[in-house]
Amino acid sequence: MDAFATPDVPERAAPQPDADATDPLIDTTTADGTLPRRDFLRLAGVGAGAFLAAGCAPPAAFSAAPAPGVQPGKARSGNSQHIVVIGAGAWGGWTAYHLRARGARVTLIDQYGPGNSRSTSGDETRGIRSSYGDRASGELWTPWARTAIARWKLFEKEWAPVFRTSFFHETGDVIMRATREPFITRTVDLWKANNVPHEVLSGDEARKRWPVIKADDITVAITEPDAGVVRCRAATQAVAAVAQKMGAELVIGRVRPGPIVDGRMDGVILDNGTVVRGDAYVFACGPWLRKLFPYMENRARIPIGHALYFGVPVGDTRFQFPNLPSFNFPGVTGWPMLPVDSRGFRVRGAIAPPPPPAGTTPPPAAPPAPADPALQDPDLSPRWTNQDRVDGARRFLAARFPLLANAPLLETRACHYESSINQNFIVDFVPGATNAWIAGLGQAEGFKFGPVVGDYIAQRVVGIEGDAKLKKAFALPTEQYERPPG
Template sequence: MDAFSTPDVPERADSSPAAPSPDESALLADGALPRRDFLRFAGSAGALLAAGCAPPVAFPAAPARGVSDAKTTTGGGQHVVVIGAGAWGGWTAYHLRKRGVRVTLIDQYGPGNSRSTSGDETRGIRSSYGDRATGELWTPWARSAIARWKLFEKEWAPEFRTSFFHETGDVIMRATREPFITRTIELWKANNVTHEVLSGDEARKRWPVIKADDITVAITEPDAGVVRCRAATQAVASAAQKMGAKLVLGRVRPGPIVNGKMDGVVLDDGTVIRGDSYVFACGPWLRKLFPYMENRARIPIGHALYFGVPMGDTRFQFPNLPSFNFPGVTGWPMLPVDSRGFRVRGAIAPTVAAGAPTPPPQPAASNDPALQDPDLSPRWTNQDRVDGARRFLAARFPILANAPLLETRACHYESSVNQNFIVDHVPDTMNAWIAGLGQAEGFKFGPVIGEYIAQRVTGNDGDAKLQKAFALPTEQYDRPPG
C-alpha cells in the first residue's frame, strides 16, 4: 500500500465510525471534507478491484508525441482536485497519481453515469482523421492511444476479470476516392501506420455480409478497435483509486478567485474542498460552470442504437467483422462479455435513389432549452433515428434489416469553432484548468490526454505547438446555442 492508499474503514459495533487513519487525516486536515462525508463519498468503485493491485501501466512503451512520461515530472507534494470522473478526468487522476500527486476526484453522478459523455456502452478507437483540420496532430496521438488501450487491457483487465479493448480492425468504405480517403492515407503513411487500400471487389469478397455494390475503394486500419466505454471509464476511476486517489460524489461550483488563484471548490452542502490546483474535466457541464464557455462550445447529442444479431449467426459478432465507416454512419459488430448488440450511429436522412427527386427539407427541431442542459436533457432516441438506422441496415447489412432493436444510448458531446481540445487555465487564474471539448472524439484519447493534462498541471508546459493548439478559443459561434 502506498502513502496515499486508503484502507477499508471498519465500523464499530455501535455504528460510530472508527478514528481517522493517517491517510484520511491528510485529506481531512486541510478542511477539505468532514469525516462523515468522507466515509459516505470515498471510493466505492475501488472495491471492484481484486485484493492485489496491478502495477502502473507501462505507458512509456507507447510514447505520445509532445508528452513526457511520469519520470520527467514529479508531483512535489501537490494536491490536485479533479472535477469530472469521465474519460478525461479519470485518466488525469490516474496519471497524476503516477507522478506522486495527491488527488481528489469529484463527480456529481459517478464514473460512467448515463448523463455523461463517457456513459455509452462502446466507443471506436481508430486514427483515421483525414477529414479533420487537426488530423496532423490527432493521428499520432490516436496511434499512441490505441497502443495504450492495449496496455491497459493487458495490465488491468485480469484484475477486473473482464475485457475492455477489442481489436476489431476498422474499414472505411466509399463510392469514390474522396479527399477524406486520400488525406487519411497520407497521414497514415506519414506516421507509419499499417493499413490496406482495397478495391470494391476486394472489399466485397472479404466481407460478403456487407452490401457494397457501389463501393470502389475501402481502407482499413487492422489494429484499430472498440472499447467498452462505460466499463472502461469505471475501471480507470477504480484503478486511480487503487493507486491512492480519493473519489467524492457531489456537485461543485468553482470557489472565488483571489490574487489570481482559485480558492477551493464548493459542494452543494457548502463543504469546501481545497487543493493546490484544480482541473475541470466536466465535458458538457463546462458551459454551466464557466460563462466564458457559453458561446464557445456546443453540446449536441449523439445517438447510438444496438440491434440484436441473428441467433447462431456469428458473422455479425467480434472478431468476424470490423468496425465500419460509411458516409454519415459508423458502427461495429456485437462484442462479447455483455453482448449489447450490433451498433449503428448516424443515418438519419432517408436514402435517395439515383435520379429520384430530393425530398423536401424537414422542419427544424424545437428550440427546447433543456436540450442545452446536460442535467435536464432527455436521452430519448426518437423514431426518426430508429427509422434512419433501419434504412442503413437495409442498404448495407440487409440480413439485419428487421433485427430487433435492443437498446439505445445518447450522450452530449462537445465541439468548438476551432475544432480542437482545450487544456488551458481558467481565465484569470494560475492554478485552475479547463480540460475538455473532445469534439466527439475525446474518449479514445483518454490515456494520452490524461497524461498531457497531468504534465501541464505539475508545471511542465511541454511542446509549444500543443500548448497553442489547446489554448482556450477566442473565437465564438455566430449566435448563442439553442
C-alpha cells in the same frame, strides 16, 4: 472572469496519504513506485474483488507507449501537491490516474459517478482508430490516436485479467467510399507519415473480404487492422477504480468553482457547502463546462449523438467480433456485437429517406419545432431516441447489411458531445487563474484519447509545459459561435 462568492462553509480536509502505503504488498514496489511484474501477475490471478480489497500499486504507466509531446511521468516520493479533478469521465479519470503516477495527491469529484448515463463517456462502446483525414487537427491527432491504441491494448493486457472481463477488442476498422474522396486520400497520407499499418482495397477486394456488407457501389476501402472498440462505460469505471487503488479519493458530489483571489482559485464548493481545497484544480466536465464557466457558453456547443444496438441472428457469428471490423460509411459508423455483454450490432448515424417519386409533389415541410432549452443542459436533456432516428438506422441496415434489415432493436444510447469552432481540444488555464485548468471539448472523439490526453493534462498541471505546438493548439479558443437570433 467574474469571481464566485464564497459562503461561510466548512472546509474539507485534504486527503491523507493512502493507508495502503504500509501494506506489505506495497513494500515490494520498485524505485519508481511501481509494482514488479511478478507481483502484479500474482495479484492478477485473484480476481477483481480481491484486487479492490488489496490496494495494490499498478504497473508502470505506459512506458512502452510514449506519447509525442508528453514527457514520461514518474512517481516522486515526497510530492505534496494536492490536485482536485472535477469530472470522473474518460478525461478526468485518466488525469487522476496519471497524476497519481506522477506522485501527486488527487481528489476526484463527480456529481453522478464514473460512467453514468448522463456523461459523454456513458455509452456502452467507443471506436478506437486514427483515421483523421477529415480533420484540420489530423496532423496532431493521428500520432496521439496511435499511441492511444497502444495504451488501450496495454490497459487490456494489464487490467482485464484483474477485473475478469475485457475492455479493448481489436476489431480492425474499414472505411468504404464510392469514390476516392479527399478524406480517404488525406487519411492514407497521414497514415504513411506516421508509419501506420494499413491497407488500400479495391471495391472488388472489399466485397470478397466482407460478403455480408452490400458494397456494390464501393470503389475504394481503407483499413486500419489494429484499430478496435472499447467497452467505454466499463473502461471508464475501471480506470476510476484503478486510480482510487493508486491513492486517489473519489467524492460523489456537485461543485461550483470557488473565487479567484490574486490570480489563484480558492477551492471548489460542494452542494452541501463544503469547500475542497487543493494546490490546483482540473475541470474535466465535458458539457457541464458551459454551466460552470460563462466564458464557455458561446465557445462550445453540446449536440446530442444517438447510438442504436440491434440484435444479431441467433447462431450467426458473421456479425460478431472477431468476424467483422468496425465500419465507416458516409454519415454512419458502427461495429459488430462484442462479447462479454453482447449489447448488439452498433449503428450511429442514419440514411435520409428516399426522395418522392418523379412527377410527384412532396408534401410541404413542417415548420421547425421551437428549440428545446433542455437540450442545452446536460442535467435536464432527454436521451430518448425518436422513431425518425430508428427508421434512418434501419434504412442504413437495409442498404449495407440487408441480413439485419429486420433485426430487433435492443437498446439505444445518447450523450452530449462538445465541439468548438477550432475543432480542437482544450487544455488551458481557467481565465484569470494560474492554478485552475479547463480540460475538455473532445469534439466527439475525446474518449479514445483518454490514456494520452490524461497524461498530457497531468504533465501540464504539475508544471511541465512540454511541446509548444500542442500548448498553442489546445489553448482556450478565442473564436465564438454566432449567437442565435433573439
